[in-house]
Amino acid sequence: MLELKNLEAGYDFLQVLWGVSLQVERGEFVALVGPNGAGKSTTLRSISGLLKPKGGEILFNGQEIGKLPTHIISRMGISYVSEDLNLFTDMSVRENLILGAYAVKDKETQLQTLDYIFELFPRLAERHNQLAGTMSGGERKMLAIARGMMSKPQLMLVDEPSLGLQPNLVYDVFTALLKLRQQGVTILLVEQNVNTTLEITDRAYILEQGRIVMEGPSREVKENDHVRNAYLGI
Ligand SMILES: Nc1ncnc2c1ncn2[C@@H]1O[C@H](COP(=O)(O)OP(=O)(O)OP(=O)(O)O)[C@@H](O)[C@H]1O
Numbered sequence: 001m002l003e004l005k006n007l008e009a010g011y012d013f014l015q016v017l018w019g020v021s022l023q024v025e026r027g028e029f030v031a032l033v034g035p036n037g038a039g040k041s042t043t044l045r046s047i048s049g050l051l052k053p054k055g056g057e058i059l060f061n062g063q064e065i066g067k068l069p070t071h072i073i074s075r076m077g078i079s080y081v082s083e084d085l086n087l088f089t090d091m092s093v094r095e096n097l098i099l100g101a102y103a104v105k106d107k108e109t110q111l112q113t114l115d116y117i118f119e120l121f122p123r124l125a126e127r128h129n130q131l132a133g134t135m136s137g138g139e140r141k142m143l144a145i146a147r148g149m150m151s152k153p154q155l156m157l158v159d160e161p162s163l164g165l166q167p168n169l170v171y172d173v174f175t176a177l178l179k180l181r182q183q184g185v186t187i188l189l190v191e192q193n194v195n196t197t198l199e200i201t202d203r204a205y206i207l208e209q210g211r212i213v214m215e216g217p218s219r220e221v222k223e224n225d226h227v228r229n230a231y232l233g234i
């Protein structure tokens with residue numbers, strides 16, 4: 001579904017990604033992990049169209065999308081849940097969700113998706129009238145993920161959903177991602193919580209200093225000596 005071929009990207013004179021190649025198959029749950037500053041968010045920003053690649057290719061269902069604007073990429077079925085969430089804090093949970101469905105023209109379909117999301121995230125259903133800005137950190141993450149789903153994406157790019165959350169909320173967020181995956185949504189997940197991430201994903205890529213240094217089934221990556229030393233503290 002998604003293929004990066006030798007992606008080069010960065011900011012002004014700073015090159016961050018040095019020939020990143022990775023693939024995500026339809027229905028797969030894939031992790032992208034690595035240290036701070038490695039270029040994980042830069043990779044997701046490039047796929048979502050927020051950052052224009054300096055070289056290489058980004059193929060989505062076989063089509064080159066590297067030069068397309070963000071709104072077209074989003075309409076094609078790629079949803080990006082960024083680290084900073086970008087919620088409308090003065091609007092209710094329900095209003096935030098409906099805004100996430102801007103690409104879906106049909107009102108009936110919007111409401112059906114909303115029902116389905118409220119089933120998936122009962123906490124959001126209970127609080128549909130609450131202002132997004134007054135939700136707890138974990139609830140806001142859920143809302144951002146749920147809003148990302150309102151456009152009925154084929155592929156979700158999720159950046160550090162567990163960042164800053166206490167352990168039980170981290171658990172809730174990961175449970176929500178696993179539910180999404182069960183519904184057949186393809187996910188590319190960036191996470192600092194390497195241990196849990198390698199337990200719940202199918203495959204993983206390790207990104208260090210803008211280069212993929214390892215890839216494989218998450219189970220195998222988790223047993224690797226370098227990964228155990230550098231990321232799992234074993
Ligand atoms: N808007 C920007 N302008 C200039 N440099 C940037 C910008 N955004 C990121 N960088 C730099 O690019 C490099 C990679 O950043 P990126 O956000 O992709 O890292 P990351 O792997 O997501 O790290 P983290 O785990 O801390 O979120 C870093 O050195 C960062 O300082």
Ligand SMILES: [Mg+2]
Nearest residue numbers: 040041042083
């Ligand atoms: Mg980041």
